[in-house]
Amino acid sequence: MSSSKNKELQKLREKVKHGGGEQALEKQMALGKLSARERIIDLLDNDSFQEYDMFVQNSTAVFEDDRKEILGDGVITGTGTINGMPVCIYAQDFTVAGGSLGMMHAKKIIKIMDRALKMRVPLIGINDSGGARIQEGINSLAGYGEIFYRNTMASGIIPQISVVLGPCAGGAVYSPALTDFVFVVNKISKMFITGPEVIRTVLGEKISAEDLGGAKVQSQISGNAHFFAQSELECFDQIKRLLQYIPQNNRVKAFTADPLPPRRNDIENIIPQDPREAYDVRNIIECITDNSEFMEIRSGFAPNAVVGFGRINGESTAFVANQPAVMAGVLDVDSSDKISAFVRFCDAFNIPIVTLVDLPGYLPGVDQEHAGIIRHGAKILYAYSEATVPTVTVILRKAYGGGYIAMNSIHLGADSVFAWPDAEISVMGPESAVNVIFRKELMAAENPEDVRQHKIQEYKKKFASPYVAAGMGYIDAVIEPSETRTMIAHALKVSQGKIKSAPDKKHGLIPM
Amino acid sequence: MNYELLTIGGTDYKTTLTEKFKNRRPWQKPVYNRVVLQMPGKITKIFITPGQQIKPGDRLFVYEAMKMRNVIYAQTSGTIKTINVSEGEDVGKNFVLAEME
Numbered sequence: 147m148s149s150s151k152n153k154e155l156q157k158l159r160e161k162v163k164h165g166g167g168e169q170a171l172e173k174q175m176a177l178g179k180l181s182a183r184e185r186i187i188d189l190l191d192n193d194s195f196q197e198y199d200m201f202v203q204n205s206t207a208v209f210e211d212d213r214k215e216i217l218g219d220g221v222i223t224g225t226g227t228i229n230g231m232p233v234c235i236y237a238q239d240f241t242v243a244g245g246s247l248g249m250m251h252a253k254k255i256i257k258i259m260d261r262a263l264k265m266r267v268p269l270i271g272i273n274d275s276g277g278a279r280i281q282e283g284i285n286s287l288a289g290y291g292e293i294f295y296r297n298t299m300a301s302g303i304i305p306q307i308s309v310v311l312g313p314c315a316g317g318a319v320y321s322p323a324l325t326d327f328v329f330v331v332n333k334i335s336k337m338f339i340t341g342p343e344v345i346r347t348v349l350g351e352k353i354s355a356e357d358l359g360g361a362k363v364q365s366q367i368s369g370n371a372h373f374f375a376q377s378e379l380e381c382f383d384q385i386k387r388l389l390q391y392i393p394q395n396n397r398v399k400a401f402t403a404d405p406l407p408p409r410r411n412d413i414e415n416i417i418p419q420d421p422r423e424a425y426d427v428r429n430i431i432e433c434i435t436d437n438s439e440f441m442e443i444r445s446g447f448a449p450n451a452v453v454g455f456g457r458i459n460g461e462s463t464a465f466v467a468n469q470p471a472v473m474a475g476v477l478d479v480d481s482s483d484k485i486s487a488f489v490r491f492c493d494a495f496n497i498p499i500v501t502l503v504d505l506p507g508y509l510p511g512v513d514q515e516h517a518g519i520i521r522h523g524a525k526i527l528y529a530y531s532e533a534t535v536p537t538v539t540v541i542l543r544k545a546y547g548g549g550y551i552a553m554n555s556i557h558l559g560a561d562s563v564f565a566w567p568d569a570e571i572s573v574m575g576p577e578s579a580v581n582v583i584f585r586k587e588l589m590a591a592e593n594p595e596d597v598r599q600h601k602i603q604e605y606k607k608k609f610a611s612p613y614v615a616a617g618m619g620y621i622d623a624v625i626e627p628s629e630t631r632t633m634i635a636h637a638l639k640v641s642q643g644k645i646k647s648a649p650d651k652k653h654g655l656i657p658m
Numbered sequence: 659m660n661y662e663l664l665t666i667g668g669t670d671y672k673t674t675l676t677e678k679f680k681n682r683r684p685w686q687k688p689v690y691n692r693v694v695l696q697m698p699g700k701i702t703k704i705f706i707t708p709g710q711q712i713k714p715g716d717r718l719f720v721y722e723a724m725k726m727r728n729v730i731y732a733q734t735s736g737t738i739k740t741i742n743v744s745e746g747e748d749v750g751k752n753f754v755l756a757e758m759e
Contacts, residue, residue: 348697348698348723348724349697349698349751350698350751367678421669422670422671422672423672424659424661424671424672424673424674449676450676470673471659471673472673472674472675472676473664473673473674473675473676473679474664474671475673476664476666480678506666506667506669506671507666507667509666509679511682512684512685513682513683513685516685546667547667574667575666575668575669577667577668578667578668578669581668
């Protein structure tokens with residue numbers, strides 16, 4: 147090969163690597179943002195990035211005057227490894243034409259998505275874009291549509307991760323919405339369908355981009371984002387950690403780590419005996435998992451439910467738990483969404499599910515009813531009922547009424563159900579049950595409060611225990627708290643070969 | 659930890675309350691004797707006058723918003739008491755266009 151041809155290649159590569167030029171890169175840095183190329187390098191294993199389509203050029207603009215050369219067309223695509231496992235990745239480059247999505251930009255993303263699906267490896271998309279490239283007209287809309295189509299087709303086959311590190315507005319935001327996990331960074335991520343400007347002109351409401359769709363809003367109020375970080379580097383650490391718990395695709399298991407005992411062993415002393423007292427259920431999870439490690443997902447959204455990953459004897463395991471420390475651990479519209487989405491992800495990707503139950507029921511309220519708690523709550527029943535992965539349920543304390551059924555009871559198909567000796571499994575809480583059953587006696591009594599308290603104690607003795615349910619075979623075993631980890635580990639081990647056949651159908655119709 | 663109380667099924671639970679829960683809007687019975695604008699826009703046509711009897715489905719106003727001419731129809735029957743806009747006027751969201759009795 148001639149050295150002049152080699153030099154030409156080196157020159158071209160150098161040009162592409164400088165993105166939108168020094169000025170644009172400095173501007174990006176001033177916003178606390180890394181460049182698209184730095185992001186890929188920092189996220190992937192050292193020297194593992196192999197770039198594709200470096201020399202793809204932008205398509206022609208609708209108007210001749212707008213024609214200019216955009217090398218790489220504002221997006222970097224390629225393959226690499228994270229934790230030694232292959233991934234496909236793309237990063238929009240805000241310094242090149244504002245990261246705007248033109249036809250060839252979209253074609254590069256589509257190509258890497260197709261590669262991820264064909265090779266059955268996780269797809270990571272880093273979004274930082276001003277939106278559609280208006281100069282290329284409807285071709286950029288076509289690009290978005292084809293990306294959404296591929297997000298949908300790949301759903302449940304390969305894990306899809308979206309990292310929003312800049313603006314992601316309008317139609318563009320539907321790609322992250324169709325993926326499994328959305329990562330955002332404080333003060334950098336901005337996601338919305340209609341931006342502050344449109345809202346101001348159409349509705350006359352003034353709001354900043356941060357207050358409308360910043361990282362905090364998306365991870366705490368709307369629930370669109372699953373992970374929140376203070377910096378881009380913290381965000382990349384979260385992604386690397388998450389990928390340790392999830393498999394490469396739906397045909398394999400997540401990798402097995404070396405088994406480790408939990409670091410804490412105070413499981414007996416965490417839960418107050420009085421069912422009205424609060425505690426943090428994450429402490430219980432830490433007594434069960436290897437090295438007491440637990441990676442919580444969507445921690446800022448619907449914190450009355452806790453979902454996330456840990457390991458038991460080295461095997462990646464999903465945890466779903468009611469959180470008595472927040473809103474008494476009730477089920478509501480948001481926690482129903484959170485639990486059902488998580489259960490379905492784990493079911494699609496072969497991760498066994500452990501459910502820890504301690505809840506007083508559903509949150510009463512006009513807002514809840516009018517927001518459709520019937521429809522949203524039904525998602526939990528649906529998600530657990532259709533699950534085919536091994537599942538274990540442990541009733542820690544309260545399990546009343548509809549909440550008992552919903553939290554993966556044996557009736558919905560739980561493979562093993564255990565209860566602690568303090569568990570209260572009954573059709574409703576003692577107080578409301580007494581008010582219904584002894585209504586006439588309470589009305590006739592001279593001192594109704596004394597009678598009520600007496601009846602509550604009587605009810606608790608008779609029904610608020612695990613033994614009525616155990617007597618019906620609805621609980622497989624009543625266990626001591628200290629036996630919890632061993633019992634779960636054993637139950638999951640014997641369920642590894644679980645085969646659950648479903649009737650032949652195109653797909654079920656989860657309420658939504 | 660500073661716990662608050664949440665009552666579920668007649669039992670007071672010690673717990674913490676989310677901002678979202680604390681900021682929820684208490685329910686109010688809807689008021690049907692007012693015609694309220696849903697989006698800001700320009701009133702281009704008024705079909706009614708004070709004292710006029712109206713029935714559900716009657717056209718009341720036309721306004722331009724979101725690149726459309728939108729028609730406001732009566733939801734209930736009654737008599738128009740006041741009209742608070744004139745044709746050509748720009749009005750904001752939640753503006754009470756007319757009151758009925």
